[in-house]
Amino acid sequence: MPVALCTMSHSPLIGKNDPEAAVVSEVQAAFASARAFIDEFDPELVIIFAPDHYNGVFYDMLPPFCVGAAAEAVGDFDTPSGPLNVDRDAAHHVARSVLESGIDVAISERMHVDHGFSQALELLTGSLSNRQTVPIFINCVGEPLGPVARVRLLGEAVGRAALELDKRVLLIGSGGLSHDPPVPQFQNAPHDVRERLIDGRDPTPAQREARIRNVVNVAQDFTAGIATIQPLNPTWDQHLLDVIGSGDLEQVDAWSNDWFVENAGHSSHEVRTWIAAFAALSAAGAYDIRSSYYRAIPEWIAGFAIATAVPSRL
Numbered sequence: 001m002p003v004a005l006c007t008m009s010h011s012p013l014i015g016k017n018d019p020e021a022a023v024v025s026e027v028q029a030a031f032a033s034a035r036a037f038i039d040e041f042d043p044e045l046v047i048i049f050a051p052d053h054y055n056g057v058f059y060d061m062l063p064p065f066c067v068g069a070a071a072e073a074v075g076d077f078d079t080p081s082g083p084l085n086v087d088r089d090a091a092h093h094v095a096r097s098v099l100e101s102g103i104d105v106a107i108s109e110r111m112h113v114d115h116g117f118s119q120a121l122e123l124l125t126g127s128l129s130n131r132q133t134v135p136i137f138i139n140c141v142g143e144p145l146g147p148v149a150r151v152r153l154l155g156e157a158v159g160r161a162a163l164e165l166d167k168r169v170l171l172i173g174s175g176g177l178s179h180d181p182p183v184p185q186f187q188n189a190p191h192d193v194r195e196r197l198i199d200g201r202d203p204t205p206a207q208r209e210a211r212i213r214n215v216v217n218v219a220q221d222f223t224a225g226i227a228t229i230q231p232l233n234p235t236w237d238q239h240l241l242d243v244i245g246s247g248d249l250e251q252v253d254a255w256s257n258d259w260f261v262e263n264a265g266h267s268s269h270e271v272r273t274w275i276a277a278f279a280a281l282s283a284a285g286a287y288d289i290r291s292s293y294y295r296a297i298p299e300w301i302a303g304f305a306i307a308t309a310v311p312s313r314l
Contacts, residue, residue, distance in 0.1 A: 003162055004041045005281045005309040006034050007173035007274045010050075010119045011300035012077035016212065017219045019299040030293035030306045031123055037290060037308045038124055043170035045090055046125065046133045047162060047280070048117060049155070049273040050174040051140035053183060056112030059198045062142045065103070065154055067095040068111030068135040073118040073128055077212055080118045085129040090165060094134055097161035103154050111135060112201070116270075120174035131170075138276060140175060140269040141183055142197075148260075148272060149253040155276035159283025173277030177237040177303035178296075180230035180265025182218045223298045230265040232296045237264070237303040240271055244278050244307075245289050264303075278309070286312040 008031075018024050055076045057066070068084070069091040075081025095107045117135055118128060125131045136158065138151060162169040184193050203211070221227035243251050252275055260268045281287050290308040297304045 002041070003159070003169045003171060003281060003284050003311065004037070004043070005171045005277055005287070006038060006124055006307070007277050008034070008120055008124065008306045009176055009302050009304040010116055010174050011302045011304070012079070012115050012215060013219050013300045014119070016077070017216050017299050019297055023295065023297065026295065027304065033291055034124060034306050034308055038170060041168065041170060043131060044167040045087055045165065046121070046131045046170045046172060047094070047136065047158060048120060048133060048172040048174060049136050049138055049276040050113065050116035050120060051138055051270050051273060052114055052116060053141060054197050054200055055114035057137060057139070058200060059142060059186060062139060063106035063137070064139050064146050064150070066106040066108050066111065066137040067091050067098070068113070068137065069107055069109050071108070071111035071113050071117075071135045073113050075118070076114045076208065079115040080122050080128050082128055084113070084117070084121070084133050084135060085131065087132040087134060090132070090167075091134045093165065094158055094161045097164065098154065098157040101157040101160065103150070103157050105154070111137065113137070116174050120172055124172060136276070138272050140272050141267065143186065145257050145269060147253070147257070148255050148275060151272045151275050152249055152252055152279045155279025156283055158276070159280030162280060163283060171277045171280045173273040175270025175273040176268060177240060177271055177305055178233040178264035179267045179302045181267055181301045182215060182229065183267060185266070219299060219301050222301055229301070232298060232303050233264045234296045234303060236268075237294060237296070237305065241292065241294060241305065241307070244274060245292070247282065247286055249275065249279055249282060281309060281311065284311040288312050
């Protein structure tokens with residue numbers, strides 16, 4: 001059955017620390033174009049690859065990959081909360097097919113997801129529940145991380161599973177590009193932060209507000225040029241977009257985890273979601289980029305991009 005793809009950056013700072021109005025309008029236009037692309041394709045199932053930011057998945061059990069057979073958004077940073085419209089049968093089919101292909105993937109009957117999933121679903125499909133969904137978590141922040149080659153292989157396996165379904169399937173990748181927001185690193189975090197990274201579920205309203213305030217403050221300092229986080233790297237971002245657009249995804253196998261961090265910040269690993277989504281699309285053969293938007297937006301601490309693609313035969 002047909003497949004299509006839409007990948008996007010996300011940011012919890014959207015609406016909280018926006019750039020000038022012209023840039024916001026430009027991004028909104030890019031999202032409107034992506035939504036029109038999706039509405040025309042009219043997917044019967046959305047498979048979404050996204051990370052977590054220690055809001056739903058923690059070090060008490062941190063898999064590299066996990067398929068959600070049921071999922072609920074936690075509503076961090078004032079993003080939508082509540083249950084996703086998960087197609088449980090499709091989720092189990094994907095998990096079984098991926099495992100049979102030799103890629104180890106966990107399955108959750110009670111996945112908790114954060115803005116990495118919920119913001120993408122809201123912006124691209126209108127809500128958490130408009131389209132039946134299979135959420136696939138990819139660990140992008142909790143070290144140690146596996147090699148990016150495994151992400152590509154995961155994506156290919158998911159793509160093959162999607163082609164076995166009698167449905168029009170939209171593949172979404174949510175994350176990246178270059179950015180280094182204030183996400184704590186477990187190895188050098190103080191004890192109280194480590195405890196939160198092990199199990200920080202159900203924060204109080206005051207704790208949620210403090211986290212929002214901290215991220216906004218860092219973003220404001222970053223925009224002013226006085227923050228200590230790594231700068232955005234538009235050159236690195238464009239190289240990534242060029243490689244993904246070329247269809248020669250095996251190039252990513254040579255990219256080391258340290259190379260990501262050194263060139264584009266700790267959270268640049270979120271582009272694993274893009275790699276997985278494009279690899280899944282490649283299971284249907286060569287593909288064509290239909291649209292590609294990019295701008296470095298320091299106010300959102302993001303090399304911000306949106307892309308759509310379809311198999312070349314369509």
